Amino acid sequence: MRVLLCLVSLPHSFTAISSLLASWAQLKGKRVISSGTKDCKLISHSPLQQKVLERLEPLVGKNFTAEDKASNESYTYVFQLCGDAGGAPNAGVIQVDKKIPKTTVIGKYTHTQAIGGSDWVMLIYTNGEKYDTHCNKEERKAIIMISCDRNVKVSKLEVGLEDREKEEDCFYLFELDASSVCPVIESKLSTGSIILIIGFSLLAVYLVGGFLYQRVIVGAKGVEQFPNYAFWVEFGNLAADGCDFVCRSRKREESPAYRGVATDNLQEEPEERDDHLLPM
Structure with a gap:
């Protein structure tokens, strides 16, 4: 009887497994497909800021992690360009407290500003979670300074500082080096x-x-x-014949100092005969 029940339930099990595999494949496919820097929502949309974001296209889809060991508190920061950092929805930068543990959203890529120079890009994520006691309980903000370095494709994320000892406009500063923000070297050859x-x-x-x-x-x-x-x-x-034909095609003029002698004035000398010298 148990064998019969197992045989009856097998088709349903296969169906359930197949549906789970299909769902997993769809989710995996959705993760692979990415619209790149277009997922970042600019606070004030402008073509210039969009071009600055396009320079960071090689960094899309990667989580960058940094450890903050300077203070007594042990935090781990995760940054992702135009993507969910650490899996947190809409979070561009998150802070993870290892002791509690607790995740705090510092900035969202749905509120992005992009400022760029010749060899650097400053990415600003705003609309983070509010401070508990600092900075007049304003929303957190993350600034990621990405500088040019031709020797590395992308470096490790470094924690710069957390400027929170003031009433407003507090921010977290992070530093990152990448070759994608370097200016293109123009060829000097003509x-x-x-x-x-x-x-x-x-x-x-x-x-x-x-x-x-x-x-x-x-x-x-x-x-x-x-x-x-x-x-x-x-x-x-x-080539030599052609040069000779081009350079020597004209007739040379005879010098007046040398004139030919007319043959008409020459008299024919009498032919000397030496028959008499022969022995008889």
Whole structure:
């Protein structure tokens, strides 16, 4: 009877497992699909700030963690660009208290400001949870300073400071280095220089490859190892003929100091005969 019940319940079990796998696949697919920096909602939308965010596109979808060990309190901070930091909905930066434990949202990527320079980007997340006693109980704010460093793709997140000893405008400062915010190095070579470099490179490949082919495959010796030797010799001869034709095509004028002698005034000398010298 138990075997029969198991057999009856198997199809339902397979159906349940299949539905769970399908749901998991859909959730996994949703996590993979990302609209990039477009998930960040700018407080005051402007094309300039959107371009600044696009410079940070390589950092999307990554959690950056930092430990704050400077104070007596032990906190862990998690930052994510235009994504849920540590899985907290709409949180760009969170603070995790290990002792309690407790998670505090410092700033949300749904309230973003982006300021950029030539080699840096300042990302500001506002609308965080309110302070309990500090800063006149205003909302928390996170500032992430991302600087240029060509030697690393992205560095570790560092905790700068928490400025909360005032009445208003308090903030958390974080520092991060990335190569994506570095300015593009423009090539100083002109178009003519690039063409010459390409031309000399092709010429070197032609000479070296042709020399090796003539020597190894054909078995040529001496100057015949030069690639297409007969063609270049003929080309040189044709070039010389062309130069001679262009440069020496006009007839030269005879110098007045040297004039030819007229042959009409010359008298024919009598032919000397030496028959009488022969022995009779």
